[in-house]
Amino acid sequence: MPEFNPFFSxxxxxxxxxxxxxxxGLDADLDRIPEHLLERDLPRxxxxxxxxxxxxxxAACYKPNVAFYEDADGWRSLRETVAYAHGKxxxxxLDAKRADIGNTARKYAELLEYADAITVNPxxxxxxxxxxxxxxxxxxxxxxxxxxxxxxxxxxxxxxSGEPLYRRVAALADLWNDAGNVGLVVGAxxxxxxxELRGEVPDLPFLVPGVxxxxxxxxxxxxxxxxxxxxLVNSSRGIIFADVEGSxxxxxxxxxxxxxxxxxxxxxx
Amino acid sequence: MPEFNPFFSxxxxxxxxxxxxxxxGLDADLDRIPEHLLERDLPRxxxxxxxxxxxxxxAACYKPNVAFYEDADGWRSLRETVAYAHGKxxxxxLDAKRADIGNTARKYAELLEYADAITVNPxxxxxxxxxxxxxxxxxxxxxxxxxxxxxxxxxxxxxxSGEPLYRRVAALADLWNDAGNVGLVVGAxxxxxxxELRGEVPDLPFLVPGVxxxxxxxxxxxxxxxxxxxxLVNSSRGIIFADVEGSxxxxxxxxxxxxxxxxxxxxxx
Numbered sequence: 001m002p003e004f005n006p007f008f009s010x011x012x013x014x015x016x017x018x019x020x021x022x023x024x025g026l027d028a029d030l031d032r033i034p035e036h037l038l039e040r041d042l043p044r045x046x047x048x049x050x051x052x053x054x055x056x057x058x059a060a061c062y063k064p065n066v067a068f069y070e071d072a073d074g075w076r077s078l079r080e081t082v083a084y085a086h087g088k089x090x091x092x093x094l095d096a097k098r099a100d101i102g103n104t105a106r107k108y109a110e111l112l113e114y115a116d117a118i119t120v121n122p123x124x125x126x127x128x129x130x131x132x133x134x135x136x137x138x139x140x141x142x143x144x145x146x147x148x149x150x151x152x153x154x155x156x157x158x159x160x161s162g163e164p165l166y167r168r169v170a171a172l173a174d175l176w177n178d179a180g181n182v183g184l185v186v187g188a189x190x191x192x193x194x195x196e197l198r199g200e201v202p203d204l205p206f207l208v209p210g211v212x213x214x215x216x217x218x219x220x221x222x223x224x225x226x227x228x229x230x231x232l233v234n235s236s237r238g239i240i241f242a243d244v245e246g247s248x249x250x251x252x253x254x255x256x257x258x259x260x261x262x263x264x265x266x267x268x269x
Numbered sequence: 270m271p272e273f274n275p276f277f278s279x280x281x282x283x284x285x286x287x288x289x290x291x292x293x294g295l296d297a298d299l300d301r302i303p304e305h306l307l308e309r310d311l312p313r314x315x316x317x318x319x320x321x322x323x324x325x326x327x328a329a330c331y332k333p334n335v336a337f338y339e340d341a342d343g344w345r346s347l348r349e350t351v352a353y354a355h356g357k358x359x360x361x362x363l364d365a366k367r368a369d370i371g372n373t374a375r376k377y378a379e380l381l382e383y384a385d386a387i388t389v390n391p392x393x394x395x396x397x398x399x400x401x402x403x404x405x406x407x408x409x410x411x412x413x414x415x416x417x418x419x420x421x422x423x424x425x426x427x428x429x430s431g432e433p434l435y436r437r438v439a440a441l442a443d444l445w446n447d448a449g450n451v452g453l454v455v456g457a458x459x460x461x462x463x464x465e466l467r468g469e470v471p472d473l474p475f476l477v478p479g480v481x482x483x484x485x486x487x488x489x490x491x492x493x494x495x496x497x498x499x500x501l502v503n504s505s506r507g508i509i510f511a512d513v514e515g516s517x518x519x520x521x522x523x524x525x526x527x528x529x530x531x532x533x534x535x536x537x538x
Binding site: 027029065067068070071072073074075076097098099100101102103104105107108110111121122123124125126127128129143146147148149150151152153154155157158159160162165168169172237 | 296298334336337339340341342343344345366367368369370371372373374376377379380390391392393394395396397398412415416417418419420421422423424426427428429431434437438441506
């Protein structure tokens, strides 16, 4: 196996020092953030700053989903958020699920100028991910088995060789891991698949979404999601919108939810 | 077959009225647009406006790749570009290649607020595309067989049923086409596959990239890319950066290149 690259080594250090594998998903949906923040210049940044203040001691990383920032103010909010998280010494995994041909993928890879890691979509194959993979110091999480109902539509298709497509994707991602910079996205809603995949690619850290708002099995996420102690279990809405009332207490509620998830996951580590 | 929805009916009307199936890719790469435009407030918008002025009579649609606009100024440039193209009565196909789970995909689908159609990635399955598909009046082009070298890595994998994955994706997209709003992205670098796919899904219009800078077979693109006369053949850099000197004549050169491609394609229609 290749050694972990700087992103994964730093993540390992942080996981050990802070004793947490929680990824906090910063899906700052303008339709859901508290009303009193909407008058701010950059409401999503105001929201994220308060969430980061309340949760950073329980966070192994922050995972903003780029979908929630795709407009002019959104990009500014995202940049401020990244800088603030870095100020608290927490890495940023951009959930972008990108892939594209040659010069276009190079453009998308610029997202890694300011983030520490990114999620990518494997459907277009290796060269569509090369501009990400060639950032050898960053982390690249390849979508493998996703936790949504339609995840099965393509990912579970049986190949001529007898294996489902997602297992082949895991094997390909392992091949693409020259630099020790590759991980997989594997949903927690399918614990058997988590176990099976862990056997197939013992050295790739998993990002396990689907714990929290989507349900999912925390025990399996921790037992099989970590490779040599490194991996991430994400919750987005379950943390940042823990206080559905949206009162002044939303940040406190987020902090409590992040701590609760950390403790729940640590019971299985 | 479902009737074409409003997007595809309008596209058919435009293709007939203007006698063109050319999609002009607006990949406004800041590293390549003429230097004298870089001093403008929004250089990409200044560039696109001149390109649109010079090419709109040869364009069946404009296809901005979102990768080139993913920053605060970029989003403003993209919005101005969309409004201007609409002013010239040319539809916008956003090349975004998106897909995500539930509430996140709904967020991405907001991209369709101002565009007429979008490209999406099928790896996460039907529900990850539902927010796009449910915009029944818009166009949704599903990535099927892409023209990049790595396109084969997943798309050509042979399924237990004996067909390659991309053919199953075509069949799924056809199933998802309740509203007559679905098309496929099929690269021109694989003419045999274009022919085979046209036989499999006779009613889905194709967007065929890969003519121009990527090479590709114009004859096959036109012969098999159109469904009932509707389809698009894209060139991006081959048109917008036709004048590599970047002198004042870049727009004129783009207009000439667009006209040349239209004429070349029309010889096979």
